[in-house]
Amino acid sequence: MTSEPSRISRRIAAIAESATLKVDAKAKALQAQGRPVISYAAGEPDFVTPSNVVDAASAAVLDPRNYRYTPAAGLPELREAIAVKTLRDSGLAVDASQVVVTNGGKQAVYQAFATLVDDGDEVILPSPYWTTYPEVIKLAGGVPVEVFAGADQGYLVTVEQLEAARTPKTKLLVFVSPSNPTGAVYSPEQTAAIGQWALEHGIWVITDEIYQNLVYSPADSPDSPPVKAVSIVEAVPDLANQAILVNGVAKSYAMTGWRLGWMVGPADAIKGAANLQSHLSSNVSNISQRAALAALTGPQETVELMRQAFQRRRNVIIEELNKIDGVVAPMPDGAFYAYADVRALLGRSWGGVIATSSLELADLILEQAEVAVVPGEAFGPSGYLRLSYALGDEPLLEGIQRLQQLFA
Numbered sequence: 475m476t477s478e479p480s481r482i483s484r485r486i487a488a489i490a491e492s493a494t495l496k497v498d499a500k501a502k503a504l505q506a507q508g509r510p511v512i513s514y515a516a517g518e519p520d521f522v523t524p525s526n527v528v529d530a531a532s533a534a535v536l537d538p539r540n541y542r543y544t545p546a547a548g549l550p551e552l553r554e555a556i557a558v559k560t561l562r563d564s565g566l567a568v569d570a571s572q573v574v575v576t577n578g579g580k581q582a583v584y585q586a587f588a589t590l591v592d593d594g595d596e597v598i599l600p601s602p603y604w605t606t607y608p609e610v611i612k613l614a615g616g617v618p619v620e621v622f623a624g625a626d627q628g629y630l631v632t633v634e635q636l637e638a639a640r641t642p643k644t645k646l647l648v649f650v651s652p653s654n655p656t657g658a659v660y661s662p663e664q665t666a667a668i669g670q671w672a673l674e675h676g677i678w679v680i681t682d683e684i685y686q687n688l689v690y691s692p693a694d695s696p697d698s699p700p701v702k703a704v705s706i707v708e709a710v711p712d713l714a715n716q717a718i719l720v721n722g723v724a725k726s727y728a729m730t731g732w733r734l735g736w737m738v739g740p741a742d743a744i745k746g747a748a749n750l751q752s753h754l755s756s757n758v759s760n761i762s763q764r765a766a767l768a769a770l771t772g773p774q775e776t777v778e779l780m781r782q783a784f785q786r787r788r789n790v791i792i793e794e795l796n797k798i799d800g801v802v803a804p805m806p807d808g809a810f811y812a813y814a815d816v817r818a819l820l821g822r823s824w825g826g827v828i829a830t831s832s833l834e835l836a837d838l839i840l841e842q843a844e845v846a847v848v849p850g851e852a853f854g855p856s857g858y859l860r861l862s863y864a865l866g867d868e869p870l871l872e873g874i875q876r877l878q879q880l881f882a
């Protein structure tokens with residue numbers, strides 16, 4: 475028997491469509507058909523982009539300087555502004571040459587793994603993880619090694635768990651705080667312990683800091699300041715030579731559609747990533763870059779108002795979710811996701827249908843309650859649902875009430 479040559483590459487054939495984008499697209503398509511679907515699917519703020527940012531973009535459209543190719547790694551003034559932000563928020567002093575501006579944080583994630591991972595390298599991936607990481611690790615030829623932390627440990631992995639997963643092939647750790655999908659934030663002490671462990675073992679860290687400014691007051695003391703998501707390179711400064719920071723304007727500035735992210739790291743890794751980008755996509759749209767410059771250097775009041783709205787919505791969604799018998803939703807300190815443990819709802823009959831996995835449960839919820847949520851299978855083990863609370867206050871509450879009725 476002759477084996478058919480495969481039509482598309484094995485690497486591409488092995489990856490799945492982004493589950494978050496898939497559920498989001500399905501919800502939006504149903505809404506377009508007139509179905510009253512309430513969507514907690516994509517992590518996408520419902521706010522409009524701040525007006526000073528939109529004004530800067532409008533001016534940029536009229537400025538012929540922006541009509542031509544610019545340096546692939548980004549506009550010099552934007553790279554400078556990102557360096558300033560990195561020092562302010564991540565405690566890391568970098569030169570503008572250590573920044574690459576990317577088409578959204580997602581491209582920075584892709585380029586970071588592509589730059590560091592060789593065939594067979596193991597990448598320790600705390601789970602639940604954002605749906606894109608394992609696919610990108612595999613695309614780079616790496617092997618994701620999942621380390622699971624459940625609701626009982628606040629979705630936070632320990633150094634002991636990481637150490638148990640370490641082998642001579644371990645190249646890299648993924649560290650995300652606040653986490654997508656759980657919203658969990660590591661304490662400064664936990665962050666330092668994990669960073670110290672990586673440093674001692676010569677393990678690179680890719681740290682995704684896209685939610686670093688979306689942090690909230692502790693639930694038990696609502697009047698105190700928000701918790702701080704300390705950057706792992708601030709907690710362990712010596713780690714800077716083996717760490718890549720990923721970030722972007724999408725989440726804090728309500729700019730998901732502008733596609734503007736970046737990566738920051740040591741000179742050799744950043745040079746490599748910039749070389750890759752020079753072949754892959756060249757410069758990010760100059761209009762988006764000018765808009766991001768305005769976002770980072772302009773007034774920040776709107777950003778703070780959005781953060782406060784997310785904090786209010788967090789309190790509502792967690793309180794309401796936990797009223798459902800069989801749902802355990804820990805209070806997250808950051809990002810805009812509730813990650814509910816729904817294992818107790820599985821195997822039971824709801825409206826005549828039995829869901830045996832969170833994938834089936836999410837389908838059942840969409841079918842019977844017209845509510846879109848992302849099943850835990852997109853982020854690791856079955857038995858969980860992710861709900862983004864970046865939607866308006868009214869639909870936010872109505873959707874949970876539909877769930878309360880469905881599971882009454």
Ligand code: GLU
Binds near residue numbers: 516517604606654
């Ligand atoms: N990062 C967001 C989410 O997790 C947007 C969708 C995506 O890029 O995966 O929902």
